[in-house]
Amino acid sequence: MRLLHRENIEDIAIGAAILGTGGGGDPYIGKLMAIDAIEEEGPVKLMDPSEVPDDALVVPTAMMGAPTVMIEKIPRGDEVLEALKMLERKFGKRALATISAEAGGLNSTIPLAVGARLHIPVVDGDGMGRAFPEIQMVTFHLHGIKASPMTMSDEKGNSVLLEAVDNHWVERLSRAVTVAMGGSAMIALYAMTGAQVKESAVHGTISLAESLGRSIREARAKKEDPIKKIMGMLNGFELFKGKVVDVKRRTVAGFARGEARFEGIDEYKGEELLIHFQNENLVAIRNGNIVASVPDLITVLETETALPITTEGLRYGYRATVLGIPCNEKWRTKKGLEVVGPRYFGYDIDYIPVEERMGRMKK
Amino acid sequence: MRLLHRENIEDIAIGAAILGTGGGGDPYIGKLMAIDAIEEEGPVKLMDPSEVPDDALVVPTAMMGAPTVMIEKIPRGDEVLEALKMLERKFGKRALATISAEAGGLNSTIPLAVGARLHIPVVDGDGMGRAFPEIQMVTFHLHGIKASPMTMSDEKGNSVLLEAVDNHWVERLSRAVTVAMGGSAMIALYAMTGAQVKESAVHGTISLAESLGRSIREARAKKEDPIKKIMGMLNGFELFKGKVVDVKRRTVAGFARGEARFEGIDEYKGEELLIHFQNENLVAIRNGNIVASVPDLITVLETETALPITTEGLRYGYRATVLGIPCNEKWRTKKGLEVVGPRYFGYDIDYIPVEERMGRMKK
Numbered sequence: 205m206r207l208l209h210r211e212n213i214e215d216i217a218i219g220a221a222i223l224g225t226g227g228g229g230d231p232y233i234g235k236l237m238a239i240d241a242i243e244e245e246g247p248v249k250l251m252d253p254s255e256v257p258d259d260a261l262v263v264p265t266a267m268m269g270a271p272t273v274m275i276e277k278i279p280r281g282d283e284v285l286e287a288l289k290m291l292e293r294k295f296g297k298r299a300l301a302t303i304s305a306e307a308g309g310l311n312s313t314i315p316l317a318v319g320a321r322l323h324i325p326v327v328d329g330d331g332m333g334r335a336f337p338e339i340q341m342v343t344f345h346l347h348g349i350k351a352s353p354m355t356m357s358d359e360k361g362n363s364v365l366l367e368a369v370d371n372h373w374v375e376r377l378s379r380a381v382t383v384a385m386g387g388s389a390m391i392a393l394y395a396m397t398g399a400q401v402k403e404s405a406v407h408g409t410i411s412l413a414e415s416l417g418r419s420i421r422e423a424r425a426k427k428e429d430p431i432k433k434i435m436g437m438l439n440g441f442e443l444f445k446g447k448v449v450d451v452k453r454r455t456v457a458g459f460a461r462g463e464a465r466f467e468g469i470d471e472y473k474g475e476e477l478l479i480h481f482q483n484e485n486l487v488a489i490r491n492g493n494i495v496a497s498v499p500d501l502i503t504v505l506e507t508e509t510a511l512p513i514t515t516e517g518l519r520y521g522y523r524a525t526v527l528g529i530p531c532n533e534k535w536r537t538k539k540g541l542e543v544v545g546p547r548y549f550g551y552d553i554d555y556i557p558v559e560e561r562m563g564r565m566k567k
Numbered sequence: 568m569r570l571l572h573r574e575n576i577e578d579i580a581i582g583a584a585i586l587g588t589g590g591g592g593d594p595y596i597g598k599l600m601a602i603d604a605i606e607e608e609g610p611v612k613l614m615d616p617s618e619v620p621d622d623a624l625v626v627p628t629a630m631m632g633a634p635t636v637m638i639e640k641i642p643r644g645d646e647v648l649e650a651l652k653m654l655e656r657k658f659g660k661r662a663l664a665t666i667s668a669e670a671g672g673l674n675s676t677i678p679l680a681v682g683a684r685l686h687i688p689v690v691d692g693d694g695m696g697r698a699f700p701e702i703q704m705v706t707f708h709l710h711g712i713k714a715s716p717m718t719m720s721d722e723k724g725n726s727v728l729l730e731a732v733d734n735h736w737v738e739r740l741s742r743a744v745t746v747a748m749g750g751s752a753m754i755a756l757y758a759m760t761g762a763q764v765k766e767s768a769v770h771g772t773i774s775l776a777e778s779l780g781r782s783i784r785e786a787r788a789k790k791e792d793p794i795k796k797i798m799g800m801l802n803g804f805e806l807f808k809g810k811v812v813d814v815k816r817r818t819v820a821g822f823a824r825g826e827a828r829f830e831g832i833d834e835y836k837g838e839e840l841l842i843h844f845q846n847e848n849l850v851a852i853r854n855g856n857i858v859a860s861v862p863d864l865i866t867v868l869e870t871e872t873a874l875p876i877t878t879e880g881l882r883y884g885y886r887a888t889v890l891g892i893p894c895n896e897k898w899r900t901k902k903g904l905e906v907v908g909p910r911y912f913g914y915d916i917d918y919i920p921v922e923e924r925m926g927r928m929k930k
Contacts, residue, residue, distance in 0.1 A: 360732055360736070361732040362729075362730070362731045362732055362736050362740060363729075363730045363731075364727060364728065364729050364730075364740065364744075365727065365728040366725075366726075366727050367725070367726045367727075368724075368725045368726075369723055369724045369725055373723070373725050376747050377725060377727065377744060377747050377748070379747070380743040380744055380746060380747035381727075381740060381743055381744060381747075383743060384739050384740050384742070384743035384744075385740070
């Protein structure tokens with residue numbers, strides 16, 4: 205267990221947005237929410253999964269919806285507490301800790317704000333090791349944990365408790381409510397025991413995000429190349445270096461869907477990269493060939509600063525370096541690929557790990 | 568308090584569909600649900616509003632959604648019990664009785680099935696004296712009663728508890744859930760005290776429905792004109808007599824919307840009637856002139872049998888008599904017309920009571 209202070213949050217928000225692979229929410233809003241909470245309530249405790257008692261109740265808290273909406277519909281801050289409290293009432297038991305459902309600028313920091321406000325620890329881990337767009341796309345689901353009962357609340361004061369027959373129905377019903385709430389909602393779901401956290405969560409995600417954020421900060425201060433540092437830390441690959449020349453983006457059915465086109469610069473001159481996204485980046489296609497796909501991470505960094513660019517932040521003219529990063533091993537299993545492999549997202553291709561794709565390209 | 572048996576249900580389902588003004592669900596499905604329950608559990612008690620203790624908990628139960636969907640997605644029967652029980656758990660109190668939210672072939676009989684299954688009485692009344700398509704369109708709402716907490720459940724086993732800031736938000740959120748549940752859901756909402764029932768409900772709706780159904784049955788047996796009898800009982804007017812020549816119907820956003828065109832027969836030969844509907848009939852336009860509008864009832868009866876035709880049952884070739892029937896006085900107030908007047912439904916006209924419109928036409 206250690207304490208996270210304001211400075212840690214700055215690093216975590218940036219690092220988490222790198223792992224957020226375009227989604228998981230805006231790091232600036234996420235940072236503000238957590239920092240506000242810490243300044244008012246004091247530092248938040250970060251707890252290693254191994255420290256969570258086996259019979260403790262742990263409840264993930266998050267934002268659901270299109271990040272494009274979230275930018276203009278900033279949460280009031282207490283709606284996520286309301287979601288958690290509703291779920292606690294449902295179980296007749298207080299949550300010993302909260303945890304992130306996914307890594308992302310907002311969804312890594314919301315649990316930190318919750319932890320600070322309610323004076324409960326946050327478990328150092330998450331349910332993806334990255335961000336994904338749908339409710340069932342968490343390692344918790346792979347381990348048979350039920351998303352429901354799930355609670356949702358919005359900034360107007362509306363709240364909903366869902367109990368669905370399976371996690372796909374939770375996704376369907378909660379997505380409809382999210383859209384009706386105006387495109388985003390604050391949620392609590394996948395309530396589980398400490399024993400389940402240990403087994404099902406991706407461990408160490410918050411610490412990893414913090415290291416990534418700190419490395420960028422330190423490398424920039426020392427005039428070193430922060431992107432190289434990040435690639436080293438995540439065993440990542442440079443997929444492309446270019447300039448954003450076209451972004452198509454629609455908010456449909458509660459998701460930000462679209463594609464971004466990059467024109468190559470430096471050694472990629474004359475080449476093109478296309479990224480498809482649904483909140484998160486799904487596939488990267490270089491000169492017509494897939495170079496990375498879900499569940500591996502496709503992360504867009506501003507070349508100059510190494511700061512992550514979310515899918516809703518992509519703008520014409522940005523100079524960016526695109527990385528491909530191997531995902532957590534849990535996603536590379538048969539069950540994992542059924543849930544988040546390229547076929548689930550409508551791509552008629554087999555998943556090939558990014559390191560394999562890059563190895564082939566070098567030959 | 569009196570007991571309702573199988574025979575009573577047959578009459579109630581027909582009479583309620585007349586009051587349902589095209590909506591409120593299919594009387595055949597409604598009848599079956601209530602009769603099944605009575606045959607298995609015994610007769611159901613009908614309680615006059617004056618008999619309900621002031622501090623009793625009374626919970627309306629209903630089907631929500633497009634009646635076009637309901638025909639193909641017949642309720643299992645116990646999902647509405649689940650909705651009621653969820654709400655009871657929320658209040659930590661058993662419902663002393665249930666009541667109809669609206670008059671209609673299905674929504675008048677669902678509470679009877681609930682009453683039979685749970686051995687609780689059904690209050691002789693409803694929240695409309697007719698059917699309307701949206702959650703806030705009940706006299707309960709006019710009297711300041713909150714629709715939420717509201718529970719919803721479907722035949723798959725999914726359930727939802729909503730708590731919204733006002734009744735319009737209940738409508739918005741529950742409509743989204745209804746659509747996600749496949750277009751229809753069973754619901755419990757507008758939990759209220761006995762005192763509130765007395766003040767806010769339309770009294771005697773079930774008995775009225777039963778009288779209407781019985782009158783049709785008896786008139787047909789005696790070879791009398793059942794439609795004339797109904798007009799007399801409801802102070803209604805004959806708006807048109809004709810043949811259905813065109814029906815446009817779409818299920819959109821959880822509603823059955825559309826219009827039906829009738830070609831005149833007998834004394835209406837050469838004339839035309841157009842009815843617009845949203846689950847229920849909204850306006851009747853004869854030769855280009857509005858002859859009746861919400862909140863007054865526009866009811867389509869098969870000319871030969873006097874059996875009510877729901878909006879989803881309208882088919883080319885049906886010979887029908889269309890009646891205009893004055894609505895309950897509660898709807899004719901300023902607040903009532905704000906909630907269900909023609910302007911709410913997008914018609915830029917003032918409400919003129921049907922008896923006034925018909926009086927003008929005769930001059």
